Amino acid sequence: MREELLRVIEKNSRIDLKELAVILGVEEIDVVNEMAAMESEGIICGYHTLIDWEKTSIEKVSALIEVRVTPQRGQGFDNIAERIYKYPEVHAVYLISGGYDLLIALEGKSLKEVSYFVSDKLAPLDSVLSTATHFILKKYKDHGTILARKYEDNREKVSP
Amino acid sequence: MRNPLSDRIVGIKPSGIRKFFDIVSEMKDAISLGVGEPDFDTPWHIRDEGIYSLEKGRTFYTSNAGLKELKIEISHYLERRFHLSYDYDKEVMVTVGGSEAIDIALRAMINPGDEVIIPQPSYVSYEPCAILANAVPVIIDLKAENEFRLTAQELEDAITDKTKIVVLPFPNNPTGAIMEQKDLEAVAEVIIRHDLFVISDEIYAELTYKGRHVSIAEIPGMWERTVLINGFSKTYAMTGWRLGYACAPAAIIAQMLKIHQFAIMCAPTTSQYAAVEALKNGNGDVAMMREQYNQRRRYLVNAFREMGLPCFEPYGAFYIFPCIKEFGMTSDEFATRFLEEEKVAVVPGTAFGDCGEGFLRISYAYSLENLKIAIGRLADFVEKLRAEKR
Numbered sequence: 110m111r112e113e114l115l116r117v118i119e120k121n122s123r124i125d126l127k128e129l130a131v132i133l134g135v136e137e138i139d140v141v142n143e144m145a146a147m148e149s150e151g152i153i154c155g156y157h158t159l160i161d162w163e164k165t166s167i168e169k170v171s172a173l174i175e176v177r178v179t180p181q182r183g184q185g186f187d188n189i190a191e192r193i194y195k196y197p198e199v200h201a202v203y204l205i206s207g208g209y210d211l212l213i214a215l216e217g218k219s220l221k222e223v224s225y226f227v228s229d230k231l232a233p234l235d236s237v238l239s240t241a242t243h244f245i246l247k248k249y250k251d252h253g254t255i256l257a258r259k260y261e262d263n264r265e266k267v268s269p
Numbered sequence: 270m271r272n273p274l275s276d277r278i279v280g281i282k283p284s285g286i287r288k289f290f291d292i293v294s295e296m297k298d299a300i301s302l303g304v305g306e307p308d309f310d311t312p313w314h315i316r317d318e319g320i321y322s323l324e325k326g327r328t329f330y331t332s333n334a335g336l337k338e339l340k341i342e343i344s345h346y347l348e349r350r351f352h353l354s355y356d357y358d359k360e361v362m363v364t365v366g367g368s369e370a371i372d373i374a375l376r377a378m379i380n381p382g383d384e385v386i387i388p389q390p391s392y393v394s395y396e397p398c399a400i401l402a403n404a405v406p407v408i409i410d411l412k413a414e415n416e417f418r419l420t421a422q423e424l425e426d427a428i429t430d431k432t433k434i435v436v437l438p439f440p441n442n443p444t445g446a447i448m449e450q451k452d453l454e455a456v457a458e459v460i461i462r463h464d465l466f467v468i469s470d471e472i473y474a475e476l477t478y479k480g481r482h483v484s485i486a487e488i489p490g491m492w493e494r495t496v497l498i499n500g501f502s503k504t505y506a507m508t509g510w511r512l513g514y515a516c517a518p519a520a521i522i523a524q525m526l527k528i529h530q531f532a533i534m535c536a537p538t539t540s541q542y543a544a545v546e547a548l549k550n551g552n553g554d555v556a557m558m559r560e561q562y563n564q565r566r567r568y569l570v571n572a573f574r575e576m577g578l579p580c581f582e583p584y585g586a587f588y589i590f591p592c593i594k595e596f597g598m599t600s601d602e603f604a605t606r607f608l609e610e611e612k613v614a615v616v617p618g619t620a621f622g623d624c625g626e627g628f629l630r631i632s633y634a635y636s637l638e639n640l641k642i643a644i645g646r647l648a649d650f651v652e653k654l655r656a657e658k659r
Binding site for chain 2: 113116119130131134262264265266267268269
């Protein structure tokens with residue numbers, strides 16, 4: 110049940126527990142226990158909302174930053190990653206294989222704010238060798254959801 | 270002027286679904302639970318392969334029986350899923366949907382006056398196709414208390430010395446019934462004893478929710494008596510691509526192929542290339558869709574229980590078949606009033622045979638969100654009818 114439960118709530122974390130139990134074919138108490146267990150095991154890390162900020166009047170600027178760093182003896186990349194992810198404006202930090210080491214997703218109020226973060230906080234870090242900042246112009250799809258399109262049922266309404 | 274029409278075709282009743290279709294399509298704000306096709310889009314990698322084949326200019330006829338590559342994939346698939354062995358070259362043919370396969374299988378096997386046993390409720394085309402093939406259809410009324418499975422006794426009772434073919438429509442549209450191994454073994458014994466053949470329409474084979482589907486062709490002694498029909502419409506959400514297939518002993522396929530060759534030539538080439546991709550890399554899509562159908566199925570079974578509408582638990586396809594006899598209306602009256610008063614379309618059970626009277630076919634090829642709205646309205650309607658009766 111665990112895997113199927115995760116697949117359902119990954120798409121819809123607001124589903125009520127009674128309904129969740131029905132569609133999974135289990136008892137509600139089992140769903141409650143399983144979710145509590147997965148929360149304490151750190152499998153379920155949060156219940157977020159996917160927002161298309163473009164459609165609001167709130168200005169936001171997002172960027173992806175490639176960072177090349179020197180790993181530290183005995184620490185690998187963990188220390189430097191931690192120094193970076195502690196900034197609240199940093200949304201995600203990934204260790205990447207290939208041409209650079211860390212990929213950072215950053216969200217700021219303005220271009221200026223993002224540039225400030227890169228030039229004053231990120232680039233000066235000792236182990237950071239170089240950065241390349243890519244501003245996001247448009248989000249087509251996020252978290253597996255297509256933002257631009259609404260589902261339309263084009264089927265004939267009755268068919269055998 | 271003489272009557273230009275054939276008496277036989279004029280004598281065939283138009284599909285019972287048509288009337289509803291006409292009312293619903295005029296009602297703009299109506300929501301529907303009447304659809305017999307998946308709500309998912311064809312998975313993108315499959316569509317992409319179809320587009321790519323067009324870009325590469327693969328726009329010619331394929332051989333009559335279908336692309337060799339596709340026939341090989343079909344035979345691999347049947348081996349992998351059902352341990353069935355078919356020679357791709359002589360025992361597999363690609364058709365324009367499962368519907369064409371039903372038609373040509375009957376035409377290839379029937380002599381005038383042969384009887385074809387058709388269990389109902391079932392898909393709308395078996396009976397007219399049998400009549401068009403010069404056969405005499407013999408209907409078995411399946412029963413709710415058997416969960417609409419075909420029993421050996423029912424079959425035995427319908428057999429005469431003219432019986433030649435039994436149509437096996439499982440997993441079933443419209444009831445959602447399945448036949449498990451023990452059920453199939455019981456009817457297979459009767460079929461073999463009376464030296465009959467089977468046309469097994471397994472188009473919903475991948476949509477079962479109680480273990481994997483078992484094909485009648487897997488039962489010992491049945492392979493050589495079976496025309497197995499399957500296709501891509503339901504499994505891969507490819508209804509509009511019009512692609513199915515039939516597998517049978519070479520002697521039967523050879524004759525089916527003759528009809529196909531003269532009437533159709535070959536199934537759509539683009540669809541065949543897309544289907545190769547579906548069989549090669551579509552397992553994950555099927556599992557995802559099956560899981561979602563199953564969640565909706567559980568939701569509906571529970572909703573009907575809460576409404577107090579009697580309904581056996583369906584384990585196949587994407588339909589549920591609740592009983593509405595308590596309201597003292599025909600299925601048609603119920604469906605018509607439900608549509609007029611609550612603006613939700615369902616299909617009366619009688620569209621799938623007279624013994625569907627007192628039942629409704631409700632499709633769960635809709636998102637849970639849509640199902641909830643429609644089922645909410647059904648619950649209101651049922652309450653209203655019960656209040657009227659009091």
